[in-house]
Amino acid sequence: MAPAPSHCHATNGNNGAIAASDTPVKTQHCARLLDADEFRRQGRLVVDLIADYYAGMGEYPVHPTVSPGFLRHRLPAEPPSRREPDAFAAAMQDVRDVILPGLTHWQSPRHFAHFPASSSTAGALGEALAAGINVVPFTWAASPAATELEMVVVDWLGKALHLPERLLFAGGGGGSILGTTCEAILCALVAARDRKLAAIGEGRIGDLVVYCSDQTHFAFCKAARIAGIRREHCREIPTYRDDAFALSPAALRAAMRRDADAGLVPLFVCATVGTTQTTAVDPVGELCAAAAPHGAWVHVDAAYAGSAMTPSALVAALGTDQEYILKDAAAETAAADGGEGVVDYKDWGITLTRRFRALKLWLVLRCYGVEGLREHVRSHVGMAAAFEGMVRADARFEVVTPRRFALVCFRLRSPNKKTANELNRRLLEEVNAASSGPYMSSANVGGVYMLRCAVGSTLTEERHVREAWKVVQDRATSILSKMEIIM
Amino acid sequence: MAPAPSHCHATNGNNGAIAASDTPVKTQHCARLLDADEFRRQGRLVVDLIADYYAGMGEYPVHPTVSPGFLRHRLPAEPPSRREPDAFAAAMQDVRDVILPGLTHWQSPRHFAHFPASSSTAGALGEALAAGINVVPFTWAASPAATELEMVVVDWLGKALHLPERLLFAGGGGGSILGTTCEAILCALVAARDRKLAAIGEGRIGDLVVYCSDQTHFAFCKAARIAGIRREHCREIPTYRDDAFALSPAALRAAMRRDADAGLVPLFVCATVGTTQTTAVDPVGELCAAAAPHGAWVHVDAAYAGSAMTPSALVAALGTDQEYILKDAAAETAAADGGEGVVDYKDWGITLTRRFRALKLWLVLRCYGVEGLREHVRSHVGMAAAFEGMVRADARFEVVTPRRFALVCFRLRSPNKKTANELNRRLLEEVNAASSGPYMSSANVGGVYMLRCAVGSTLTEERHVREAWKVVQDRATSILSKMEIIM
Structure with a gap:
């Protein structure tokens, strides 16, 4: 073959079909794809x-x-x-x-909708770095440092969250970083399902029942459908304003008993710490107590502990073993000698191909420190508390659900209950229509439509929160004055 | 509240618990998280x-x-x-x-294992850009340009692959970019499953059967398990060297008939164009003909067409609709007026949160052009063809399976059939042990262990391929000479 200048290659000139001849490759174009x-x-x-x-x-x-x-x-x-x-x-x-x-x-800084993406320079650059390095750490051998860094930062995060030692790699547990909550829920559910079916027989998948509240993120029922749980076996237990929209252990206990009496098999409870609509907090301990007699798995959404809790059941459900995945001789020898085993992260999630996500989390923790991140979170909670105070100071408004974190759910009070939802829908529309104003979203809980102001954008300062409230007040004044004319 | 300099915030000094008071937030630290x-x-x-x-x-x-x-x-x-x-x-x-x-x-440039990650500067920087911009385009409204760019580049890719117009958005079809093949297979399988169960009744999930060959990527059986298909209902049909390890339509037909006669329901066939072990190509047309009488879905792994083929069945299986996902008034009005509808990509995959992946693909296509990428692929195929020629020119070696793309499967011939696999295992181990040498992987197909040389790293030049072959030859000479002494 003729030597090529630099690392550039090109075709031997044939069109359409893929070149498959033994003739030397001629250099015509310099693509410089990775220069x-x-x-x-x-x-x-x-x-x-x-x-x-x-x-x-x-x-x-x-x-x-x-x-x-x-x-x-x-x-x-x-x-x-x-x-x-x-x-x-x-x-x-x-x-x-x-x-x-x-x-x-x-x-x-004026994004108050959904839950804002709380970005950072270290996070963005960690992703950029991972994209540039572009390794695929699906097994330990496929990139040892990537797998080990993930094990290190998973333990770091666990410690920052004050998880018990036994959930960490350091204590015989462990975890992996997935791309989204949806994947985490699906992984946990499949692990729980396979463990249960191994006990009761694979043919009984149609008898399995899963439980959540009407406030649980839709990712859960979607995951249940993906995992082959019957649609009508996803029990969304109603919540009430008096309970701050938390899942009631008594209601869960009753639902499980009813299903068990009917010959069905309670499989899984999805509890949430901080629901999407109103950041309600389910009473996890009591729900665990309710689930225990049925041997049902309790998953805590939004908690790292969820999919990381039982690695062995997870790997049993999602593990694979193939010849064409390179085994690392050093690793196998070490394991055979009773030395340190290896983690193959391909068995910890849905996908084989994985990103080097650990690099991002490592860089964020390395640069800002646990206390730095805590302060960041607390500043958002503080700003939300300030916004809550402003809402409460205006008698035209009410805070609908208790603020627990950095989300305030509020609405205009209305003399006419029937049109209250319509009034608040219109308020949100007008608030979001102001081009230099805030952007908020809504919730509809127990038939009550409310606006959501979620503080969480990294660039948000106190003045943005104050200005956002000013826009809400102005729009409300305008809408209410027009309504008085009409009424 | 006291005004804060720049966009820096901090705690009000309490430790442990999350700040939840109405007191003003004091600025103590400047995290500058997004400066x-x-x-x-x-x-x-x-x-x-x-x-x-x-x-x-x-x-x-x-x-x-x-x-x-x-x-x-x-x-x-x-x-x-x-x-x-x-x-x-x-x-x-x-x-x-x-x-x-x-x-x-x-x-x-010496990575010849698995299938190399074919990186590019535009690809890496496209990801960096997406990470920096960090939008979450799960619905059209959640970032209109991100959704629309994805629709554009999906059609661009479809055209580059010469897909029929009806599979493109431009022809009433459409597609989305997922993170991995594993996700694509799972999405297609869940869509097919729900369509079938809607016809035969949800209770019959235990009767569904899926088909692949013993060469199909393990992602398929894993996806089937995640989707709740019984483990023993994943039929891995044996392939043979005489068929170049392609899935036999006659064998598929027989397997489906057997299952149908036994009261089971053939659901899904996973055909592969370019298997992982040896890049075998299944006869897709004939497999479709075999599957048609049973109404089974045929998915083509490694083809864009797979998960994109029937968006409506996909959205029916994976779609969700919630209040707290902001509806865009403009989009709703346009749709209600019979105008252009919107695509909400959250309904096209497993996850709600999505990356702005379109930016990467757009940048790659924009910078290198379709012809530029074709030339890049062809140069790899040309180098693999050259490697194949070198193997064939050394009588001690054989090319085990026909080279079709840029993968060469080869092995040392052995006088002793029993020890042939061990001999080639040792060869791979020694080839990979050379610190400045190539890195290859292996396959084991039909009991035959072979080395895999997959050309695909962007930086690979012809000289790397020549040098890799030289290392293989030298290691083989060394091993064979030692064996002669022993024998």
């Missing part, structure tokens, strides 16, 4: 773009005023055919001109 | 680190010689408590000194 100098140059463009984006974040409307199709119909219908020399710089300009203005800005 | 200038400065450190890593990639041993625990026991058991001013730079030094040397380098 260090190009990376350095382009990387700086990206860093500057993101830095500029953060610096100007406060100026963007949180939510763009665009209509469906606005971007689709602006971009070419066909992909580019050839590489253009200045394509990267042009693409960065497109990001600034076309893509950023069409985004909902989750890092905006 | 633009800090990002710019730290971002350059990251860019330089990655660029240096790429520049020196050829020098690393592909696989580190480390033992389990090497990193775990070197890092502190406790997470850092406080933020140190120079923590980020120190962390980057740790990455260089401690983490990189312990990785298996998937970007190494």
